Each structure stands twice: as structure tokens, then as C-alpha cells.
Amino acid sequence: MAREEEFLEEDPSDTTFPESYKFLDEIGVGCTGVVYKVILCLPRNSMLVAIKAIDLDQSPEDIENVERQVLTMSYFFHPNILTPHYFFENDGRRIFVVMPFMSAGSVRSIISSSFPHGFSEPCIAIILKQTLTGLSFLHSQGRLHRDIKPGKILIDSNGSVKLASSSLMFTNAPGTYGMSPLQKYGYGLKCDIWSFGITALELAHGCPPLSDDHLPPSNLNKLSKAFNDMVDSCLHRDPTKRPSAKTLLKHSFFKKCKGSSFLIKNVLRGLPSVEERFKETKINLLARFTTNNNNGDDDAEGSELVPVYPTESTDVQKVWFGVFVWALLLECPPFCCCLIPCNPVSLI
Numbered sequence: 001m002a003r004e005e006e007f008l009e010e011d012p013s014d015t016t017f018p019e020s021y022k023f024l025d026e027i028g029v030g031c032t033g034v035v036y037k038v039i040l041c042l043p044r045n046s047m048l049v050a051i052k053a054i055d056l057d058q059s060p061e062d063i064e065n066v067e068r069q070v071l072t073m074s075y076f077f078h079p080n081i082l083t084p085h086y087f088f089e090n091d092g093r094r095i096f097v098v099m100p101f102m103s104a105g106s107v108r109s110i111i112s113s114s115f116p117h118g119f120s121e122p123c124i125a126i127i128l129k130q131t132l133t134g135l136s137f138l139h140s141q142g143r144l145h146r147d148i149k150p151g152k153i154l155i156d157s158n159g160s161v162k163l164a165s166s167s168l169m170f171t172n173a174p175g176t177y178g179m180s181p182l183q184k185y186g187y188g189l190k191c192d193i194w195s196f197g198i199t200a201l202e203l204a205h206g207c208p209p210l211s212d213d214h215l216p217p218s219n220l221n222k223l224s225k226a227f228n229d230m231v232d233s234c235l236h237r238d239p240t241k242r243p244s245a246k247t248l249l250k251h252s253f254f255k256k257c258k259g260s261s262f263l264i265k266n267v268l269r270g271l272p273s274v275e276e277r278f279k280e281t282k283i284n285l286l287a288r289f290t291t292n293n294n295n296g297d298d299d300a301e302g303s304e305l306v307p308v309y310p311t312e313s314t315d316v317q318k319v320w321f322g323v324f325v326w327a328l329l330l331e332c333p334p335f336c337c338c339l340i341p342c343n344p345v346s347l348i
């Protein structure tokens, strides 16, 4: 029996005590808390897992809402969806979500550490195809993802790719931000396709279309027609004209997709561990923070240094503005159809 299946058969009550776990390292941080690499210490089945500690003080949601969302996520079983094993509350302030440990971490952290100018197209195709397969599954269940981005795409050491989520939503969830246009026009799932297109650009260039000066990277035209055409279709200004995830999977860009071994050889081999990469990110941020704090500011000396953790969330409006400027600068880029006003709601 696979170790993961053994773990799931363990008496759940044993796995919902913090004492059952040994916290090893921080491996990431999100908007709502820190993610740790952890060993489950139960005598029979010790194994590596990841635990996301959702800090309820930082979360806009109340505890019942967070628990309901995590519970919903745990019902989705698909090879390309990261399904949490368990969750439990700790001291009334944090919810620990226990999930499979994806040893290569997120695509965002891989890009930041080792691929600042993006991946080769065969690698992009492997990552995106598995992501899209997971997304297509969610959509077939009538669920929106709402947060497709490289930070939510996780890779394991065997090259398998899983889509993580903190907040899956019912397509007809009432009263939620951005939901009214979705309900009115009935194309809610297509906002995930838009985000998927932006994610594809980020994988190809190492950054989303929001760099400080908004200039497109110099290698923008080196991408194949199939890639540009695929992104183009995702970023269509009219959501009804964007393909569904299922249709997109049939796009020629994914036709000759290579296997996971190609990803292992060309991306994962030699990659620093996820904890080393996170440590490096923190050091870099602290250094940048220190420099900014001391630049021409005499009063900064002696002032208290507060380390700022990187959050991997992107400022949506900035991304859209970035795409807008890229499209203008390239005159007739493949994704010029996304020349739209920078109003998030108009895009959804």
C-alpha cells in the first residue's frame, strides 16, 4: 500500500493533535499564513507532509468559513489537484491544514530561484497541461478556482503537477466579489481561463505583465505561434469567446507535450530544496528592506527592522495594466485582444 494511503487510513483523531507532528522548516508564506515542511511522528506511519498554518487574525474570513472551505477542498480527488488530508484548529487562532508535501514547491518559487527568464516551451507545456487537466476537473464539478497563478501550481519530485487552492468556490455563490457579472452572463468559469493565460505568460517570461516599467521582456517574440495562439484565446476580451478548460486541452500547443521525465531532467534536477529557496528569498527581502530603509534616511539608523515576508499574491489591477501596456508596445501581439479598460470587474 502506498504511504499516502496508509496515512489516510490512520485514526484521524491521532493526526489532529499538533503533538503528532514535528515541524522542520518554513517552506513558504501566503496571504493567510506560513507553510511548513513537517514530519508526521505517529509511530507506525511517519511521513513528510506540508502544513499550512492559517492565521485567523490575518484572514478576513471567520473560522467556520475557513473550515468550510478546507472541508470542501478535501472532497476533490484528482491527480492534478492538491487535496488536503486533514485540518484541525490550534489554540483558536490558527487552523492547520495538513496536505501532501510537494517537494519541488511552487512554480513561482522555482522561477524566482532558478528560472528568472522563464521556462522552455516543452517545460511550460508539461506544467500547463497538468494544471489545465486539474482545472478542467474542477470546472466539470461546477467549481471556480479563482486564484490560478504560478504560486498555486505545485510540483513533486516525480514531476507530477498539482493545483492548490485556498478558496474553491461554487460558481453560483451569492454575494461574493465579482460574482454578479458571472451570474448575469453565465460565464464565471472563464475568469479562471483568463488567469491561466496570464500564468502562461509568467511561465514563459519569468514575470507577469506587470514589471515596474511595464516593458515586455526582450524574448517576447521568440515564442511559438502555438503558444501565442493559446494565450491569445485565453485573454480574449469577450469571456464567452475564451475556450473552456476542456477545449483548451485540445489546443495544438499541448499536442506534442513531453512526459514528466523531461521536466525532471530540465527543471527539477539540481534545483535547491524548497526550504533552501524560501530561506534565500527571506534573506534577499530582508537585504532589500534594509537597503531601502537606509537610503538617504539618517533617521533609519537604529530604527527597528521588521522582516517582510514575500507574499506570492499579485496585484490584479497591476497585472491587467501590464498586459494592456505590453499589448500596446508590441502593436500587434498575439494577445492584443486584451486591450481593455483596467477594470477587474469588466474582465471577469
Ligand SMILES: Nc1ncnc2c1ncn2[C@@H]1O[C@H](COP(=O)(O)OP(=O)(O)OP(=O)(O)O)[C@@H](O)[C@H]1O
Binding pocket: 027, 028, 029, 030, 031, 032, 033, 034, 035, 050, 052, 099, 100, 101, 102, 103, 104, 105, 106, 108, 109, 151, 152, 154, 164, 165, 166, 167, 274, 311, 312, 313
Ligand atoms: N503542499 C506544499 N508542498 C510544498 N510547498 C508548498 C505546499 N503548499 C505551499 N507550498 C509553498 O508555500 C508557498 C505559499 O503557499 P500558500 O498556499 O500559502 O500561498 P498563497 O497562494 O499566497 O496562499 P493564500 O493566498 O491561499 O493564502 C507556495 O508558493 C509554495 O512555495
